[in-house]
Amino acid sequence: MTTPTATRSAAPWWAGAIAGFLAAASGVAVGTAVAAPLQGVPSPIESVGNRAIDYAPPFLKEFAVKQFGTADKPVLIGGVIATLALVAIVAGIVGRRRPRVALAVVAVLGGIAIVAAAIDRTSTASRALTLVPSVVTLLVSLGSMLVLLANLRAREQAAADHPLGLGRRGFLKASLGVTALVVIGGAVGQVFGNAAAAASRAGIRLPRAAKPASAVPAGAQVDVEGVSPYVTPNRDFYRVDTALSIPDVPAEGWSLRIHGMVDKELNLSFRDLMDMPLEEHRVTLTCVSNEVGGPYVGNALWLGVRTATLLEMAGVQDGADAIKSTSADRWTAGTPLEAVTDDRTSMVAIGMNGQPLPLAHGFPARLVVPGLYGFVSATKWLTDIEVTRFADFKGYWTTRGYTALAPIKFSSRIDVPKSFQAFPKDSVRMGGVAWAQTVGIAKVELSIDKGDWFEAELADEDNVETWRQWSYQWDEATTGIHTVQVRATTKDGTTQTSDRAPIRPNGTTGWQSVQFRVE
Numbered sequence: 001m002t003t004p005t006a007t008r009s010a011a012p013w014w015a016g017a018i019a020g021f022l023a024a025a026s027g028v029a030v031g032t033a034v035a036a037p038l039q040g041v042p043s044p045i046e047s048v049g050n051r052a053i054d055y056a057p058p059f060l061k062e063f064a065v066k067q068f069g070t071a072d073k074p075v076l077i078g079g080v081i082a083t084l085a086l087v088a089i090v091a092g093i094v095g096r097r098r099p100r101v102a103l104a105v106v107a108v109l110g111g112i113a114i115v116a117a118a119i120d121r122t123s124t125a126s127r128a129l130t131l132v133p134s135v136v137t138l139l140v141s142l143g144s145m146l147v148l149l150a151n152l153r154a155r156e157q158a159a160a161d162h163p164l165g166l167g168r169r170g171f172l173k174a175s176l177g178v179t180a181l182v183v184i185g186g187a188v189g190q191v192f193g194n195a196a197a198a199a200s201r202a203g204i205r206l207p208r209a210a211k212p213a214s215a216v217p218a219g220a221q222v223d224v225e226g227v228s229p230y231v232t233p234n235r236d237f238y239r240v241d242t243a244l245s246i247p248d249v250p251a252e253g254w255s256l257r258i259h260g261m262v263d264k265e266l267n268l269s270f271r272d273l274m275d276m277p278l279e280e281h282r283v284t285l286t287c288v289s290n291e292v293g294g295p296y297v298g299n300a301l302w303l304g305v306r307t308a309t310l311l312e313m314a315g316v317q318d319g320a321d322a323i324k325s326t327s328a329d330r331w332t333a334g335t336p337l338e339a340v341t342d343d344r345t346s347m348v349a350i351g352m353n354g355q356p357l358p359l360a361h362g363f364p365a366r367l368v369v370p371g372l373y374g375f376v377s378a379t380k381w382l383t384d385i386e387v388t389r390f391a392d393f394k395g396y397w398t399t400r401g402y403t404a405l406a407p408i409k410f411s412s413r414i415d416v417p418k419s420f421q422a423f424p425k426d427s428v429r430m431g432g433v434a435w436a437q438t439v440g441i442a443k444v445e446l447s448i449d450k451g452d453w454f455e456a457e458l459a460d461e462d463n464v465e466t467w468r469q470w471s472y473q474w475d476e477a478t479t480g481i482h483t484v485q486v487r488a489t490t491k492d493g494t495t496q497t498s499d500r501a502p503i504r505p506n507g508t509t510g511w512q513s514v515q516f517r518v519e
Contacts, residue, residue, distance in 0.1 A: 020092020
């Protein structure tokens with residue numbers, strides 16, 4: 001009696017797809033879990049995403065912000081994950097018959113993550129420690145793929161005869177084990193994310209300001225439903241930056257170094273800042289990515305130490321014309337020295353609207369410089385200020401086609417009506433905001449259906465560093481579809497231009513227009 005020759009049977013394609021997906025997911029989950037408790041160490045996915053952000057051409061960044069707004073980072077992360085999953089699934093399908101090819105693909109993906117980690121500017125840990133999560137990701141992914149593919153390559157012989165437990169039952173067990181790695185790794189990553197900074201912030205009680213802000217004028221907020229609050233709540237304040245994950249920087253152990261062209265280098269702790277004479281000021285900030293009528297502008301009450309005070313303590317030397325500020329994730333900005341030492345209320349802020357800075361808005365400290373776009377002034381998670389010269393350095397965005405000097409272009413926005421909003425004929429009430437930081441708004445005008453311009457009613461002014469609200473009641477409204485345009489005039493007599501300018505190199509211009517309906 002002869003024994004039949006064993007023949008290799010091919011597993012279904014969907015099983016290979018599951019193997020590839022689980023292998024990649026397990027590596028990413030475990031690598032993320034390893035990174036989570038390591039302060040200043042990005043996860044493998046974040047390292048790859050950070051490289052994508054830094055290497056992406058400016059037009060792609062502008063497209064992402066325009067299309068996805070503040071969801072651009074989740075979209076990027078989702079794109080990285082989707083690409084990884086797709087490649088891993090294809091590798092798993094191919095690996096049913098050619099396991100070496102699948103393992104080679106996994107090795108290449110892991111190698112990309114390792115290289116991204118090796119050059120990730122956002123890491124504040126040692127380079128060796130930064131590589132650990134990506135190396136772990138590679139090893140776990142390779143091991144998972146090897147075990148899963150081995151169990152897929154079942155023979156007609158009994159599954160128990162194979163040392164890796166080949167067969168359907170073995171594949172099911174291996175899949176469940178790898179899935180457990182995914183779940184556990186993901187849970188660990190969620191538990192430890194920003195844990196140190198969050199705990200530190202929760203324990204801080206801000207001192208009273210030596211120079212508190214004056215009360216908001218009673219007439220600073222117009223009585224029009226839908227107009228932005230005069231002071232933007234922290235939860236609603238816009239956030240545009242390059243950080244895929246918020247730097248985990250506890251106040252304990254944090255310090256601000258002030259050096260460069262100074263007589264005396266300073267290293268200030270968070271306690272040092274809190275013990276200084278703190279000031280409160282309401283300041284409106286604007287992002288250069290803000291399109292005409294866009295949402296990336298907000299007004300808040302900031303608490304901090306004047307940058308002029310800090311630089312006076314350090315002693316600025318002759319010849320300096322700039323400061324280079326650096327964040328915990330090594331993002332840099334260049335700010336004119338004059339802007340942080342003149343009469344405007346530039347500060348190193350530690351509080352926002354009566355609370356310690358939110359993690360997403362720069363905890364434990366950030367720069368606030370009125371009148372300049374954020375990409376040259378509003379460094380969050382601030383750790384370093386170097387007094388220097390513009391001739392000797394370039395900030396992050398000035399190497400990507402943006403100007404080094406970026407005063408905010410004054411503008412106006414229509415909050416009400418929204419596009420295609422309907423009004424009863426006897427109740428057409430409009431409103432919005434206008435801003436000209438450091439100069440002030442003198443007049444806001446409206447034009448309906450491209451007719452004559454007429455003045456809106458301005459709310460009371462708080463100070464020239466904040467936006468100003470406006471309102472208008474259209475008593476002669478007629479039924480039908482209408483278009484309203486808005487423009488502002490500053491206190492120095494300059495009227496907002498209708499010419500459209502792109503975001504790059506130094507901000508947009510133009511009039512916003514909105515269509516609405518009267519019934």
